[in-house]
Amino acid sequence: MTSRNLLLAAALAAACVLLRLFQVPMAGVPASSLLYLQAGLLLTIAMFDPGRRVLAICLGATALTWIAQVWPVYGARALIGVPLYAVHFLLAVGGARLAGWPRANAAPLGTGDILRFVGVCLLLLPVLSGSAAVLIPLLALDQPAPPLVERIVEAAVATHLGILVLTLPAAFWLTEDGAERRLRADAVLPAAVLLGLGFVLGRWQGTAFGESLGAWMLSYRLLAAAAMAWCVMRLPARWSMPAVAGVMLILVYAVAERADEATNLLQPVLLGLELLVLEVLLLVLHVATRDGRLMHERLIEEASYDSLTGLPNLKALRRRVAADDGTDEELGYLVVDNADRLLAGLGLNAHTALMQAVAARLAERVAPYYVTSAQFVLMRRSEDQRHPDWQQVLQRLESFDFEWNGIHYRVVPYVGHARIRNSQAAGLDAAIIAASQAAFQARILREVMPLKEGDTARMQDVAAAQRKKLDEASNTLALLRTGEVALYFQPMRRIDDPQRGPVSAGEVVCRLRTPEGELLSPAHFTHELEAAGRLVELDRAVIRELFRWIRANRQQLGHMQHIGINLTAQSITSPGFVRELLGLMRNPPLASDVFCFEITESAAISDLEVSRRCLNDLRMLGCHVAIDDFGTGMQSFERLKQLPFDMLKIDGSFVRNALRIDSDYQLVRASVTIAHAFGAEAVAEYVENAEVFGCMKELGVEWVQGNLLGKAAPIEWLVRPGPWPT
Structure with a gap:
């Protein structure tokens, strides 16, 4: 492993250890915690660590912490922690793989991914992990026989909530930009944030303000859900997912404070399922909003290209001019005069291929935008600093030989050009109209030179004809x-x-x-x-x-x-x-x-x-x-x-x-x-x-x-x- 990866592994291992020590005790249930955040972090590592080395280091550190805690009481029998955490390693790796992680593609998560994750990692995996956490130590350590079902349910609920609070929001945060982040050394900062969050919540736990806030959010969880719905719809994942995790964490605290021995853990289980439904609904809403936004952007992008030729059209030109502030730019208007003969003689496919070939030929000098059959608006390329030389553009087309099924075809181009007075839509439209009029007048005159707007000397004959x-x-x-x-x-x-x-x-x-x-x-x-x-x-x-x-x-x-x-x-x-x-x-x-x-x-x-x-x-x-x-x-x-x-x-x-x-x-x-x-x-x-x-x-x-x-x-x-x- 590189030094950067070692640093990452050390930071995550420290986070796992400290999060294991982090407790959310349930009222009336001694020596218990309703939340295993370390389980959520370990599953996250298993999902995003293809090599499993970081996961092994983190689980090893967690196992050593567990052994150190029970060694003073049980001595060498505390080494049962080694097979215990080996089982946790296998469960984390198997659960991640069964849920489809690490993934082969870098696409953002969808609704299907959420449902698969819920079934494997939030329902099946917590039961298996909770059973292992209770039964394996019971076989090796000399402990009084506990109520097994309640202990297993307690451990399963805590694992479930740890994954719910941390793993699912983290998965969205790590994949939302469309390029899935692998565990790298630059993830040290998120790990440090997790550590800081743990310490802050540890200090906050038990305060009057914390208790009242948790109780208020639990009582008015529909309002909290509405606020979170706004977050997931309007904010990017890097902000909305930590907010979801934070709200879930506060609600878990509130659940723990309301639990008591008489409920037999039924209330935490039911509220845990309610939190699961709430978070899944929020994430599905986030997916729907995100996909709708991406669809809108994709439709805008598709609308910027002609459906037949695939060439950028006037919508693309308008977007460029609006973005670049094309004031004082020059644009040209190209008319390919005899392209309709090709359409009539060789068909639509040949005509389309000609338009694409003309655009490719022009792209070495200018940026072409397709207007309609055999007509283009021409602009300076983004990487060029000077206005196009319209004479060179015209000459480049005049020397162009188009071949289609053995038939050679020469285009007859006419070019008019005009200046864009301002970057507003009206300024662009006025320039396009002026340049197109010049191009069509050049065609009427059979002018072999580019014609500029307002060239009165060349327009006299055209004006007389008009x-x-x-x-x-x-x-x-x-x-x-x-x-x-x-x-x-x-x-x-x-x-x-x-x-x-x-x-x-x-x-x-x-x-x-x-x-x-x-x-x-x-x-x-x-x-x-x-x-x-x-x-x-x-x-x-x-x-x-x-x-x-x-x-x-x-x-x-x-x-x-x-x-x-x-x-x-x-x-x-x-x-x-x-x-x-x-x-x-x-x-x-x-x-x-x-x-x-x-x-x-x-x-x-x-x-x-x-x-x-x-x-x-x-x-x-x-x-x-x-x-x-x-x-x-x-x-x-x-x-x-x-x-x-x-x-x-x-x-x-x-x-x-x-x-x-x-x-x-x-x-x-x-x-x-x-x-x-x-x-x-x-x-x-x-x-x-x-x-x-x-x-x-x-x-x-x-x-x-x-x-x-x-x-x-x-x-x-x-x-x-x-x-x-x-």
Whole structure:
């Protein structure tokens, strides 16, 4: 053993000897002690001393003390203490091992550990140890025959309480930090504290204050339990466990003072069991509180990483900036322009691997934080002192060659950067917005250099383009607000229904009529309206005009089974629009289940909670919901399954080429499987010929839509006799 370990063994041996001399006498029961603290300390040593050397030294010292005490009376027969303490050694080692100690891992104790410890060390071990302590000396020493059962119960209760007061709190204290402390020389201080505690309590014992405090705590033990519950919930184990041990010790004193010969030890036994229940409940409460806190911290940590790529996200960035006071820092915003092609061509796994590879490539220069698909916020690494050289960051990505299943792929990066004015959330958000705007403007300009916020010389062309878009958006809004909306309707039908009779199902599309009489398709104005944030006005105008027209022709539309209406992300996140829409659907021009509101997948998950609330409200009113253009905006099936929908419309770009391109065929088949898995019906768009129709039927599609059934025509064709125009 090293000198440090020898010092530790000596200190613990001295503690065992002095604690053995420490007595908690029971009133009316001479030469008795209700508490064997040395038993608790020896078991603690057995639990945390894999080599058993320290335990052997401590038990040897305790045995010598016992022999020295009885030698003047019994002489050489006092050597019975050697086999007696050998039995105690075996019981301590066996009890610790049976309870699972020393443990192979360093995890904090749990509820299962407590219950196992109670069964072995607080119920079985005290009985065996108490029996040995009474029976072995009785066989060797010439003593008058005592009442064996009472003596064994007395010794078992004292051992039980010693372990309860000292060992169980010590086990929590020694393991709570997640790294189990072995017995080392630096445990001399706790041993010294135990010695000091013994002396203080020895002086305190018997005083009027001590008696009144113990009696008060025993009488109001529920209040004491409540105070201890607060301690174990709010304080770390290094403070709460000594407090638990101290309160248990005071209560043991109170139990001893109330005991008398007439009780036949029944009262101490019952109160000892009550203390056991109290301490176990406190420790279980401590475990539940600690595990809840650790779970909360783990959830916060997990929330700081993107679930798909495993990369740190904006939550991690916010935590870092808040902790480091990132005032006057610079951040960059990276846009990988062509990553969506990789997603479409090679799938989600390849896209995820690309994001991880880009982050690894960046990590040698900056700290990357994943924002969304192919976008990162970049910050100075913690170990760096200077701001990043954004040109070097950009060049590092431009020289990056990504390989996936033998296919080499070059990224096209654009970087904008901005300064963080303050470490508050608003300052960080403002910097992210400014840097992202610069990055997207760099993409518009195809700028190969990093673009800084406020670089007016480089922004002139971008500003001109934006002004043009705003002008076009303004003209479009003028047409909407003057009611120049022309409604068109494209038929759809169930794939197994015969094509007879008038059209009863389809999707509403719109055109805008210019002053010159020209009809503009959505491709000419939706982008401008989206950029201006005014798509809500488009959806509102379409729905108002549609409902007006249906009411005017209600008598001729009784055969209608399905009318699809498109909603944009801006609309379903607009409280005013949603309020108006729900009001209209409470008094619909046709039965509510005729109307099906279509929203693109990417729009639905852009604000998942708001989208889900709006769509749920519509379904509660009897309407149907469809996810439109499925496959083009797929980001997370986990998010998709949180959306309520009845139909899944497969994007026509996959349907159109399903017979020619195997990957498109497989995508359509997978989409049908997904729709059915979610309990929805699959709709195939862009069905333009009989061959594609047959393919869709073979794949299990329920609905078809496209020029094979009829092209989009003015909605008035629904009330005209004759076939639909093709």
